[in-house]
Structures are given as C-alpha cells and as structure tokens.
Amino acid sequence: MAIAASRHSSGVTHPVGKTAQPTTYRPGGTLIHVDHLTRTFESPSGTLNALEDVSLDVQTGEFLAIVGPSGCGKTTLLRILAGLDKPTTGTLDAPGRFPTNALVFQGRSVFPWMTVEDNITYGLKLTGVPRSERRERATALLRLIGIERFRASFPHQLSEGMRQRVAIARALAVDPDLLLMDEPFSALDEQTKLILQDEVLDIWERTRKTIVFITHSIDEALVMADRIVVFTAQPGRIKAIVDVDFPRPRDFLTVRSDPHFAERFRCVWDLLRDEVTIASRRSVEGTR
Ligand SMILES: Nc1ncnc2c1ncn2[C@@H]1O[C@H](COP(=O)(O)OP(=O)(O)OP(=O)(O)O)[C@@H](O)[C@H]1O
Ligand SMILES: [Mg+2]
Secondary structure (H helix, E strand, C coil): CCCCCCCCCCCEECCCCCCCCCCCCCCCCEEEEEEEEEEEEEECCEEEEEEEEEEEEEECCCEEEEECCCCCCHHHHHHHHCCCCCCCEEEEECCCCCCCEEEEECCCCCCCCCCHHHHHHHHHHHCCCCHHHHHHHHHHHHHHCCCHHHCCCCHHHCCHHHHHHHHHHHHHHCCCCEEEEECCCCCCCHHHHHHHHHHHHHHHHHHCCEEEEECCCHHHHHHHCCEEEEECCCCECEEEEEECCCCCCCCHHHHHHCCCHHHHHHHHHHHHHHHHHHHHHHHHHCCC
16 A cells, blocks of 8 residues: 655555555665564563564655654664664665765763763764864864854753753764664754754755654654654564655744644654554553
C-alpha cells in the first residue's frame, strides 16, 4: 500500500505485516542500506528480541525521524548505525565508503571538565587536526549555533539548552556524513526545545547533513523530518514510514500553522497509539 502523496499529503508506506521496502523518497541516493536486521540480547531472564526484521534505506541528505514506544529498539538501531553495536542477523551496508557519523544524546553529551571550545574541538584533536585549524573550526561552529561568547566557559556555567548546543556543535565539528540524534531535546523545557528545533532545522538547511533523529514527540518529528519511521512495540519492527512534505525551509510556527498539520499528526498517532498501548500495558504488568 502506498497512499499517493499530493503536495501536502503524507504518503504512508511499509504497512504492518509487510516486509519493509525502501520508500520512493530519494533526495540523494542511498547512504546506508539496512537489510532484514535483527538484534537480540541474552540476559539471565532469557532472550530479548529488541529489533526484528528491520529493513530501511537511509537516503543521503534526508532528515529521518524515528518514533516508537519506549523499549522498541530505537536507541539499539541508532547504536548499530553508529557502529557501536552489531546486528545479530541481517546486514548494514553502504553503496560507497561507509559513512562517518557523530552522535548527540539527550543530556550529558559534553565533558564537564572541558571548556566549550575544547568540547567542540575534541574530535578534531583526536584525529590530529592542528590547533590553528581547530580554533578556526570552533569559531565557525560557535557562530553557527550562536554561543560565541561562551567559548571559554565550562558546561556547568551554561544552561541545559546551551549545553545541548555545544553537543550539537561537537558532533558537527568532525563533519560527519551522518548525524545521529537520540532524543536530543527531551531534557529541555518547552520553549528552549522550540528554539533548538528551529536552530537544528536551520543547520540542516545550511549543511544538508543526513540526520537520523529519535524522538517521542510527533510534533517534533512532523516539524523536522522528511520521513518518519514508526516502530512497533518490542520487538521493534517498522510499522510504517510516513513521508512528510511540508514545504522547506521550515520553522516550527509555519509547520504548526499549516492547515494539514492536524491531519498529519493524526496519521502518525493512528499508527503509534496501539503500539504505545501495548508497551505501557506490558510495563504495568511487568512483562516483556
Ligand atoms: N545491552 C543490552 N542488554 C540487554 N538488553 C538491552 C540492551 N540494550 C537494550 N536492551 C533492551 O532492548 C530493548 C530496546 O532498548 P532501546 O534502548 O533500544 O529502546 P528505545 O526504543 O530506545 O527505548 P526508549 O524510548 O525508552 O529510549 C529494551 O527492552 C532494552 O531493555
Ligand atoms: Mg532510547
């Protein structure tokens, strides 16, 4: 099933029960091809199937959001994409050189003992980039994310929102092919979150990095993403992929004010609701 997408409509592919196939969304060809991936974990209480038969093409230059109930394997998939974990079965490959990546997690993504500048240039230092070049790169990034005057500050002297900006700048500093973000704004207050969403959209417009972005917020996914991957409750399978074609460049207010926003929200929530219900029932009953 693929619902034909008008300019403002969300095409939905990967319906439940079918093997996931790449959608037609192709901004720049395939960056990473994920094929029939599973990940199981062994524990004293038995085998846990975290991910099951996940097939997905991450397209070069796209903003891909992943939503799904807690425990459905979103972080596990991101860690596999980052090369920090391996699939139990299935493959992960890239048409060209395997893309470099950088990760941004929620909270505590920066080293508390380093200044903002040292945090941002940490990855560059590791790869032997000379000091003068590191300074130049830091200046550009501090400007890009609007925290130039905090260059010599330590993380504890910043607000949570500023710290997340530093974490984003640190990830961008190494100029990764793929930026992986795991609920980067979940610890922020609502207003700071809105501002950072717009800032990341702006950064995406300027850099056109491929971004895979995990969120629990349907609003956030709709505002930011080109496609939204909806996961089932554990074991995480791809339930559907929703194409989001609000015009770009975007900002939070414009997208939220779009007359089609409510309909899109409903489309994603209709896909998610049962999965969230299953996951929360399990957590109440203490079953997995
Ligand atoms: N290293 C591990 N060892 C054993 N089980 C693990 C491990 N990592 C993850 N899991 C389990 O795999 C499942 C998926 O975990 P994961 O962290 O990927 O979920 P998630 O979708 O990111 O959840 P949340 O939305 O709460 O962050 C969970 O049941 C988790 O307990
Ligand atoms: Mg997670």
